[in-house]
Amino acid sequence: MTVRPLTLEDMPQVMELERDLFGADAWSERAMRDYLGASGSYFVVDAVGSVDAVGSVDAVGTAHTAGLVDAVCPVDAALPRDDHAGTPALVTGYGGIQCLYSTAEVITLGVRRNQQRSGIGQSLMNHLLDHARETGADEVLLEVATTNRAALTLYESLGFHRIGLRRGYYQGDGGDAFTMQRSLT
Numbered sequence: 796m797t798v799r800p801l802t803l804e805d806m807p808q809v810m811e812l813e814r815d816l817f818g819a820d821a822w823s824e825r826a827m828r829d830y831l832g833a834s835g836s837y838f839v840v841d842a843v844g845s846v847d848a849v850g851s852v853d854a855v856g857t858a859h860t861a862g863l864v865d866a867v868c869p870v871d872a873a874l875p876r877d878d879h880a881g882t883p884a885l886v887t888g889y890g891g892i893q894c895l896y897s898t899a900e901v902i903t904l905g906v907r908r909n910q911q912r913s914g915i916g917q918s919l920m921n922h923l924l925d926h927a928r929e930t931g932a933d934e935v936l937l938e939v940a941t942t943n944r945a946a947l948t949l950y951e952s953l954g955f956h957r958i959g960l961r962r963g964y965y966q967g968d969g970g971d972a973f974t975m976q977r978s979l980t
């Protein structure tokens with residue numbers, strides 16, 4: 796796993812993943828870019844940085860994922876480049892947090908469908924928590940759908956607790972969200 800700060804070259808893949816994972820509740824590209832430029836924002840991606848790696852993901856992935864890769868990487872010249880390897884990068888997950896004063900808030904977190912349950916979400920969250928701690932935040936807040944078993948289990952395993960319920964929080968299906976909090980002190 797290679798977690799690194801998100802670059803603008805990652806954005807097409809990140810937006811594809813955001814729309815695929817969150818549907819009607821996905822952040823728009825404009826909102827995401829606003830967050831990227833906002834004070835206290837920090838975004839990371841988990842990326843596999845080689846052509847072979849892209850092939851191996853395709854090999855274990857679904858037709859949908861193969862199509863996704865084609866869609867965001869239609870020609871070689873358009874492929875995002877991993878700074879370290881100098882080879883095409885496939886974004887397997889991404890996350891963002893905003894750290895303002897003593898409270899940090901998770902903006903988004905997502906892992907490519909065929910890469911889920913391999914530790915990427917946990918790794919991304921740990922990077923975001925480390926960053927929040929380094930900025931001096933005392934606590935981290937997030938919202939998560941009450942029906943999102945995977946995310947709830949992940950967050951609880953990382954020490955988050957439910958502190959509130961926001962009814963009709965999600966625009967897409969009108970679903971409820973738990974507000975979760977984790978202390979960093």
Ligand SMILES: CC(C)(COP(=O)(O)OP(=O)(O)OC[C@H]1O[C@@H](n2cnc3c(N)ncnc32)[C@H](O)[C@@H]1OP(=O)(O)O)[C@@H](O)C(=O)NCCC(=O)NCCS
Pocket residue numbers: 816817904905906907910911912913914915916917918938939940943944945946948949950952
């Ligand atoms: C939630 C999400 C980010 C988790 O990422 P992930 O890389 O699959 O999670 P990890 O592999 O790091 O899992 C870490 C732990 O979380 C829990 N977990 C993750 N997915 C789970 C699932 N589907 N069911 C139950 N527990 C799950 C487990 O405790 C897991 O540890 P284990 O595999 O040793 O049992 C991913 O499922 C996802 O992108 N979902 C769609 C987008 C989303 O809901 N984002 C969160 C919005 S608040």
